[in-house]
Each structure stands twice: as C-alpha cells, then as structure tokens.
Amino acid sequence: MNILMIASGYEIGGVTYAMRNLCNELIARGHIVNMLNLPGISELPEGFDKRITLINLIGFAKYWNLSMAAVKKTVGIKKLWLLLLGIIKKATNKGPLWRRIVFNGLYIDKHYDISVAFRQSPVSYWLAKYKCDSDLSVGFWHTDADFENVSKLEDCLHYPDKICCVSDAITQQMINKYPQLRDKFSAVYNLFDASSIRALSDDTVSEYDSNMFNIVTVGRLSPSKKITRIPQICYVLKKKGLRFKWYIIGDGEERADIEKAITEYNVSDCMILLGAKSNPYPYIKNADLFVLTSVWESYGMVVTEALILGIPVVAGNYPALHEILYDGVN
Incomplete structure (x- = not known):
C-alpha cells in the first residue's frame, strides 16, 4: 500500500x-x-x-503556521508581506477559511x-x-x-x-x-519496538546515586501530568527519613512552577529536573521505581516501556491504565 x-x-x-x-x-x-x-x-x-x-x-503552504516571531526575524518587503499574511491568518484562523487560503495551491x-x-x-x-x-x-x-x-x-x-x-x-x-x-x-493501539527500547536502554547514566533509592518520572511538565505534586510528596518522604532521589525527565510550561515548589518544600537535594532527553530509556532501566503522576493519559506509552525494561511501576488511576497495569500482577 x-x-x-x-x-x-x-x-x-x-x-x-x-x-x-x-x-x-x-x-x-x-x-x-x-x-x-x-x-x-x-x-x-x-x-x-x-x-x-x-x-x-511550497508557496503559501509553507506559511500555514506563521507566527509573529517569524515575521520579526525578516526585513524589508518580505517583512511587510508576511505581516499582511499574518493579519489575514489572525482574521480567518478560527475556522477552515485560513486552511483553504494557505493550502489553496x-x-x-x-x-x-x-x-x-x-x-x-x-x-x-x-x-x-x-x-x-x-x-x-x-x-x-x-x-x-x-x-x-x-x-x-x-x-x-x-x-x-x-x-x-x-x-x-x-x-x-x-x-x-x-x-x-x-x-x-x-x-488501534500504539506499537512498541521492544528490542529497540532494550538496546537504547544500554547507554550509561551518570546522574543516578547508587547509594540512594532512585525514582524516575518521564513526561512533559504540563498540567495533565501533575508533576507539580512531586515536590510535596518528596517533602513527606524526606520527613519520614527515607533516602531517595527523584529524577524528572521532561520539559514544559510548568517548569518554573515546579522549580518554585522544589525551593518552597526544600527538596532540591532529592528532586532533580534533568530536562527533556531524546533517549529516556537508560534512565528508566537504571531506576529502582518508575512513577507516573498523570491524572489522565490516552494510553500511557511510558508505562509499557517501563514494563518492557522490567522496572516496577506506580501510576495514577486513570481509565486506560487498566489496559496496561494490573494491580499486584505487573
């Protein structure tokens, strides 16, 4: 086909x-x-x-997602032309009219x-x-x-x-x-290349502390992922005297809020933001526990990836999770 x-x-x-x-x-x-x-x-x-x-x-179609930032980077006649196109986009973008205009050719x-x-x-x-x-x-x-x-x-x-x-x-x-x-x-479920995931997971991880219980969470720093919960959880675990480090793989619009919460709860010694990684699998494989704090997921691919790598998983109780994780079984 x-x-x-x-x-x-x-x-x-x-x-x-x-x-x-x-x-x-x-x-x-x-x-x-x-x-x-x-x-x-x-x-x-x-x-x-x-x-x-x-x-x-080609042509107008290249500007389907035109932004003011892109307009500001240009000069001369092209800048004026893109500014005009941007005004047309703003006026027509709420419905299909902009798509009909920009993709006409x-x-x-x-x-x-x-x-x-x-x-x-x-x-x-x-x-x-x-x-x-x-x-x-x-x-x-x-x-x-x-x-x-x-x-x-x-x-x-x-x-x-x-x-x-x-x-x-x-x-x-x-x-x-x-x-x-x-x-x-x-x-239609997403596909997983288990052999590729395992091969990619063989890279070394230098950030983990072998003397600690290492927890990892992988996900965008966005509202649905609820990573903003983790600083308070770390505070509670720390008060109980547990020795751990919790690493966050990902980036997003809530990073500043999470950094502020880390400071407020005084958990910078045990909660570490590592940013987005093109290959998160070594961090999952070398962790002692994978935690997904999301309030919803359409599926939760990273849960299956953690299971492929043989890492215990704790996750929030969203509906699709029951198609992956079976309490007390895997």
Whole structure:
C-alpha cells in the first residue's frame, strides 16, 4: 500500500515515538510511506526509517503556521508581506477559511491508499481528507475525550473517514461523548519496538546515586501530568527519613512552577529536573521505581516501556491504565 502520513510536529514524546514505530513497521511489512512535511524540517528525527520520503510544502503552504516571531526575524518587503499574511491568518484562523487560503495551491501529485493524520488537529485532519487523493482518510486520537481543550477539536471530527483511538477506554469515551459519530471510532493501539527500547536502554547514566533509592518520572511538565505534586510528596518522604532521589525527565510550561515548589518544600537535594532527553530509556532501566503522576493519559506509552525494561511501576488511576497495569500482577 501507498500511505501518506501527516503530522504537525515531531516534538520529543510518546506521540512522535508512536508515529515512528508505526511508520517503521509499515515499511518493514513492505508498504511505501511518505510524510507530508508540515514543520518544514530538513530530515526526520533519529530513529525514523530512512526510506520514508518527505514531501515538502511550497508557496503559501509553507506559511500555514506563521507566527509573529517569524515575521520579526525578516526585513524589508518580505517583512511587510508576511505581516499582511499574518493579519489575514489572525482574521480567518478560527475556522477552515485560513486552511483553504494557505493550502489553496497545495497539490499532492500521487494517489494514496490511506492518508493518516497522526496528531489530532484541525489542520492535519483537514489535509488528510480534502487535500490528499486517497481511498481512505484516517485520524489518530491521542487525548482524553474530557480534556479541557478537546472542545477546540470538535469541529474537525467529521473530517476523517475513520478515527483511531489509542486505547479502548478512549474509544468508549469518544463514543459516549459523540454517539452520532460512533461508527468512526475504533481502538488501534500504539506499537512498541521492544528490542529497540532494550538496546537504547544500554547507554550509561551518570546522574543516578547508587547509594540512594532512585525514582524516575518521564513526561512533559504540563498540567495533565501533575508533576507539580512531586515536590510535596518528596517533602513527606524526606520527613519520614527515607533516602531517595527523584529524577524528572521532561520539559514544559510548568517548569518554573515546579522549580518554585522544589525551593518552597526544600527538596532540591532529592528532586532533580534533568530536562527533556531524546533517549529516556537508560534512565528508566537504571531506576529502582518508575512513577507516573498523570491524572489522565490516552494510553500511557511510558508505562509499557517501563514494563518492557522490567522496572516496577506506580501510576495514577486513570481509565486506560487498566489496559496496561494490573494491580499486584505487573
């Protein structure tokens, strides 16, 4: 089959890893995979199969995600032109009009069996349905149906022919919330390359203290991950006289708040922010315990990755967790 993948970004995290694993598996099975290069990167991130062909945007389409920061970096006539384009975007971006304007000249000169919007977004879903010559358009869904920002995505749910939710729990949530679209939704789990995870985990970790009980959490520093809970937990554990260090792998908008809480609870000696890591697996493998503090996850890929590496897991009780972790069993 000829498959076109569409993604608006390749940030470090579970969705990008899941897309990489799916693309690589499709190619391993003999399919042809092309990638519509929305972010305008020069090459795919490390780990993506080199046989994936990037399709670059041309003309107006390159400015679909135009920001004022990009406008400020230009000079002369181009700056004036981009400023005008930015004003048009601001005036039309709340609905599909901006997409129709900026992608008007986009023509993908190839027929595909399937076009796949791998990140849920109005742009990706719309492109998969209306700008690709494909027999079937598919959108993946990687978020909780009750997530606070889901309302911004509701208008684009009718674009794909099928929507693949990454767990049974999310599939049922979506059916309950949008019963009129129930025939669109089905569960399609993310793939894991266990052998690759184990191989990548062999790198050394210099930050851990062999004299301490080492705990690790991997995730974005964002509200849903509830990493803001950890400083207080560390304070309680420290008062009990436990010897431990808790390492956080990830970055995000709550970093400043977490750093402030670490100072307020006086736990800088036992809670360490290591930032985002392109390869978090050595940190998971060499930990004594993996902890996921999220209040919700569409699935929780990192929990399965910790189990693959044989590390005990403690996680919050969100619905999809029961498809991975069985209390007292694994």
